[in-house]
Amino acid sequence: MIHVGYRKDEEQVSQPKRKLKLGVFIAGTGHHVASWRHPNAVPDAAMNLDYFKQLAKKAEEGKLDLLFLADSLSINQTSHPNVLTRFEPLTLLSSIAESTSTIGLAATASTTYSEPFHIARQFASLDHLSGGRAAWNVVTSSIEETAKNFSGEEHLAHHKRYERAEEFVEVVKGLWDSWEEDALVRNKETGEFFESSKLHELQHKGEFFSVRGPLNVSRTPQGQPVIIQAGSSEDGQKLAAKTAELIFTAQNDLDKAKEFYQSLKGKVEAAGRAREDVSIMPGIFPIIADTEEEAQAKYEELQELIVPEIGLSILQNYLGGIDLSQYPLDGPLPEIDPSTSNAVKSRFDLVMNMARKDNLTIRQLYQSVAGSRGHNIFIGTPQQLADVMETWLREEAADGFNVMPPLLPEGLDVFVDRVVPILQERGLFKTDYTGQTLRENLGLTEPKNRYTT
Amino acid sequence: MIHVGYRKDEEQVSQPKRKLKLGVFIAGTGHHVASWRHPNAVPDAAMNLDYFKQLAKKAEEGKLDLLFLADSLSINQTSHPNVLTRFEPLTLLSSIAESTSTIGLAATASTTYSEPFHIARQFASLDHLSGGRAAWNVVTSSIEETAKNFSGEEHLAHHKRYERAEEFVEVVKGLWDSWEEDALVRNKETGEFFESSKLHELQHKGEFFSVRGPLNVSRTPQGQPVIIQAGSSEDGQKLAAKTAELIFTAQNDLDKAKEFYQSLKGKVEAAGRAREDVSIMPGIFPIIADTEEEAQAKYEELQELIVPEIGLSILQNYLGGIDLSQYPLDGPLPEIDPSTSNAVKSRFDLVMNMARKDNLTIRQLYQSVAGSRGHNIFIGTPQQLADVMETWLREEAADGFNVMPPLLPEGLDVFVDRVVPILQERGLFKTDYTGQTLRENLGLTEPKNRYTT
Numbered sequence: 001m002i003h004v005g006y007r008k009d010e011e012q013v014s015q016p017k018r019k020l021k022l023g024v025f026i027a028g029t030g031h032h033v034a035s036w037r038h039p040n041a042v043p044d045a046a047m048n049l050d051y052f053k054q055l056a057k058k059a060e061e062g063k064l065d066l067l068f069l070a071d072s073l074s075i076n077q078t079s080h081p082n083v084l085t086r087f088e089p090l091t092l093l094s095s096i097a098e099s100t101s102t103i104g105l106a107a108t109a110s111t112t113y114s115e116p117f118h119i120a121r122q123f124a125s126l127d128h129l130s131g132g133r134a135a136w137n138v139v140t141s142s143i144e145e146t147a148k149n150f151s152g153e154e155h156l157a158h159h160k161r162y163e164r165a166e167e168f169v170e171v172v173k174g175l176w177d178s179w180e181e182d183a184l185v186r187n188k189e190t191g192e193f194f195e196s197s198k199l200h201e202l203q204h205k206g207e208f209f210s211v212r213g214p215l216n217v218s219r220t221p222q223g224q225p226v227i228i229q230a231g232s233s234e235d236g237q238k239l240a241a242k243t244a245e246l247i248f249t250a251q252n253d254l255d256k257a258k259e260f261y262q263s264l265k266g267k268v269e270a271a272g273r274a275r276e277d278v279s280i281m282p283g284i285f286p287i288i289a290d291t292e293e294e295a296q297a298k299y300e301e302l303q304e305l306i307v308p309e310i311g312l313s314i315l316q317n318y319l320g321g322i323d324l325s326q327y328p329l330d331g332p333l334p335e336i337d338p339s340t341s342n343a344v345k346s347r348f349d350l351v352m353n354m355a356r357k358d359n360l361t362i363r364q365l366y367q368s369v370a371g372s373r374g375h376n377i378f379i380g381t382p383q384q385l386a387d388v389m390e391t392w393l394r395e396e397a398a399d400g401f402n403v404m405p406p407l408l409p410e411g412l413d414v415f416v417d418r419v420v421p422i423l424q425e426r427g428l429f430k431t432d433y434t435g436q437t438l439r440e441n442l443g444l445t446e447p448k449n450r451y452t453t
Numbered sequence: 454m455i456h457v458g459y460r461k462d463e464e465q466v467s468q469p470k471r472k473l474k475l476g477v478f479i480a481g482t483g484h485h486v487a488s489w490r491h492p493n494a495v496p497d498a499a500m501n502l503d504y505f506k507q508l509a510k511k512a513e514e515g516k517l518d519l520l521f522l523a524d525s526l527s528i529n530q531t532s533h534p535n536v537l538t539r540f541e542p543l544t545l546l547s548s549i550a551e552s553t554s555t556i557g558l559a560a561t562a563s564t565t566y567s568e569p570f571h572i573a574r575q576f577a578s579l580d581h582l583s584g585g586r587a588a589w590n591v592v593t594s595s596i597e598e599t600a601k602n603f604s605g606e607e608h609l610a611h612h613k614r615y616e617r618a619e620e621f622v623e624v625v626k627g628l629w630d631s632w633e634e635d636a637l638v639r640n641k642e643t644g645e646f647f648e649s650s651k652l653h654e655l656q657h658k659g660e661f662f663s664v665r666g667p668l669n670v671s672r673t674p675q676g677q678p679v680i681i682q683a684g685s686s687e688d689g690q691k692l693a694a695k696t697a698e699l700i701f702t703a704q705n706d707l708d709k710a711k712e713f714y715q716s717l718k719g720k721v722e723a724a725g726r727a728r729e730d731v732s733i734m735p736g737i738f739p740i741i742a743d744t745e746e747e748a749q750a751k752y753e754e755l756q757e758l759i760v761p762e763i764g765l766s767i768l769q770n771y772l773g774g775i776d777l778s779q780y781p782l783d784g785p786l787p788e789i790d791p792s793t794s795n796a797v798k799s800r801f802d803l804v805m806n807m808a809r810k811d812n813l814t815i816r817q818l819y820q821s822v823a824g825s826r827g828h829n830i831f832i833g834t835p836q837q838l839a840d841v842m843e844t845w846l847r848e849e850a851a852d853g854f855n856v857m858p859p860l861l862p863e864g865l866d867v868f869v870d871r872v873v874p875i876l877q878e879r880g881l882f883k884t885d886y887t888g889q890t891l892r893e894n895l896g897l898t899e900p901k902n903r904y905t906t
Contacts, residue, residue, distance in 0.1 A: 081646035087670070091582055094545070097548060098552065113571075115566070115604070214528055216537065
């Protein structure tokens with residue numbers, strides 16, 4: 001367990017200029033792997049629309065910037081039971097758009113098992129349906145088994161997946177520019193429906209895709225949906241520096257997070273973009289109560305509910321599907337050659353560091369990672385969580401956070417009711433939405449259409 | 454223009470047992486190709502969510518069985534301007550699900566440019582989100598240009614597309630059976646989330662796809678979403694007979710429609726299914742007014758708004774992309790070898806029959822087909838339309854209709870306000886929804902899960 005300390009210093013007095021960006025990452029009954037067993041968990045959460053609508057409304061009450069959904073294209077039967085079944089994210093967010101008015105709606109979609117035309121279209125459609133609140137979290141699918149659901153013999157290797165992703169995003173952004181904003185003139189008198197010089201074929205021909213276009217969705221309220229990137233490997237960072245506007249990352253050490261932050265912002269600049277064009281939002285897994293002791297007790301209550309087989313299975317996945325069943329649970333983690341692993345690299349390194357640092361047994365390690373799945377565990381009071389967030393913002397370890405409540409809905413309720421007001425009081429978080437679109441609320445500029453002069 | 458007569462005979466006196474099934478097919482400003490130019494047309498209809506919500510609510514007020522959306526994966530710049538841009542259907546219907554409670558929600562999706570896992574998931578998700586109202590209209594994409602948006606060098610030939618479609622539907626239905634209805638036990642005490650004997654891998658290996666499964670969406674409220682098929686070619690009918698539960702078809706002659714009806718029901722029986730398992734719903738394009746003269750004037754008002762280039766372009770598309778620009782507009786249609794055409798076969802035959810029957814010039818022909826795009830044009834009073842529908846139902850030319858209002862919203866308003874009450878009075882249409890799910894309202898049985906004993 002990691003408890004990130006708060007550094008109280010003189011800087012705290014002056015009002016910081018930057019404000020936190022805050023998302024809530026919703027996963028079924030909550031992010032703790034055993035949350036579904038908690039007495040307060042809603043049993044069918046993962047496929048209960050009313051439950052999601054209630055959460056979305058609560059997040060909007062808290063003025064959070066976005067509601068974030070992960071995704072998966074295959075089932076791991078011994079993993080997080082909570083997300084074994086789930087809604088397809090774009091359809092779910094299209095429904096949620098109707099119950100909310102301002103919060104951003106971020107869906108994960110893989111570039112490895114889809115086509116750019118479909119993805120461009122679905123997110124453009126969501127952007128129209130939601131009045132400019134769509135965001136796409138670009139992932140490359142780290143799970144090898146997924147290939148088997150898509151007629152694939154072999155899952156693409158890590159590097160190749162990112163090459164495909166880079167071209168994929170390029171095509172999607174190109175398709176989003178198909179229609180200039182004022183292309184649709186719809187002149188009933190003359191019979192001119194659109195100005196043909198303002199409709200563009202992309203004519204993309206690359207290594208992975210050849211896509212003519214144009215897209216059959218008009219320019220969206222945000223110009224283009226917001227791009228999120230969540231891979232922290234070298235390849236992932238390269239993609240993020242080039243195209244992402246929000247970056248999600250697993251960071252559980254202030255100094256390492258600062259390093260990552262500086263390094264990535266440097267890469268953004270090297271890619272010819274401004275540092276402010278990209279916001280870095282680490283995940284945080286907060287257990288919040290009135291006292292530290294109560295928070296600790298809450299955490300332990302959840303930890304005790306972890307089923308051992310599932311804990312071990314999650315650890316194995318993080319290590320790239322390595323089979324640990326032959327090693328004693330109370331012995332050390334064996335040597336694993338990272339080059340033989342097709343795991344998410346950043347997650348792999350993080351787990352290996354945890355194991356080595358505290359010399360954890362396999363059992364201790366799965367207990368540490370299974371709960372929060374590698375994300376930064378915070379255990380404490382609302383005041384302390386606000387302190388941590390302030391420190392990370394001030395010290396440039398983060399521009400904001402993606403909040404991953406261990407147990408829902410209560411973890412979101414306590415964050416909105418108890419933590420957000422403190423952040424607002426300190427001037428660290430907005431007291432109301434200032435715009436209508438997600439871009440406006442995040443202070444992101446609207447991408448210029450490449451064809452508009 | 455075709456005006457289908459009403460055959461008044463002694464049968465009319467006895468109450469018919471069968472009731473009509475009615476869908477409304479929504480396309481932007483309406484199905485007439487020039488509808489967008491009409492003074493009452495909503496200019497941005499095709500991408501206006503509030504407009505779609507208003508239409509969906511009106512259709513539900515009329516107790517219609519379903520709201521139907523077509524789709525396209527490419528743009529034909531000289532075709533129906535009305536649908537040059539559009540929402541992606543699954544996202545749109547997920548939003549509309551929130552504004553309605555009982556009407557069925559049918560989206561078109563192509564088997565040629567998608568993957569069964571995605572389609573199975575999206576429709577299963579919509580079925581959950583809508584409380585059991587999802588239907589999938591299976592199409593194979595007749596437009597060759599579409600391949601260019603999906604990295605394809607060549608569009609699959611007609612027969613091959615249908616072979617792929619048949620396997621595709623088989624896989625989708627298999628994935629929908631992944632979870633037995635009572636698989637998710639979620640026992641908080643024991644830690645058993647699901648009963649593993651009730652979760653099934655499909656392990657499909659076929660010519661086009663190899664898909665392991667299981668799907669990551671639990672069994673849906675309808676068991677499986679409803680399957681619609683809209684191709685009337687030999688291949689299309691074969692697919693429909695095997696898998697469809699609703700069949701949309703373009704029929705504009707009572708005797709030909711009866712032949713089609715009998716032939717298709719025969720094929721359904723030959724495929725080992727009951728005749729009642731499949732409902733045949735021809736499209737109808739009704740221009741309705743208080744008198745025949747007023748209706749005729751309304752039709753002519755729309756016809757006069759057709760832009761010649763677009764009329765010709767639509768005709769060319771129906772003939773499989775044949776270039777007619779070298780022929781005089783006021784001369785006859787040249788001979789066209791159907792074997793060189795990759796057109797929708799049933800549409801091709803229909804257009805050729807129209808041309809030959811009345812010896813139409815190219816201009817007359819495009820005027821005839823562009824407006825309704827080959828569908829059955831009705832021009833008359835509410836009473837007369839009810840008469841036609843009754844005849845077609847009674848004479849087994851149809852089990853219902855997919856109503857394609859030429860101009861929206863008024864074409865739907867008049868159908869719901871003026872025609873539905875007559876049909877209800879005659880006992881030809883339900884006065885209220887009798888179930889919650891689309892299957893219940895259509896009287897379709899819930900497919901048994903293949904694994905449940």
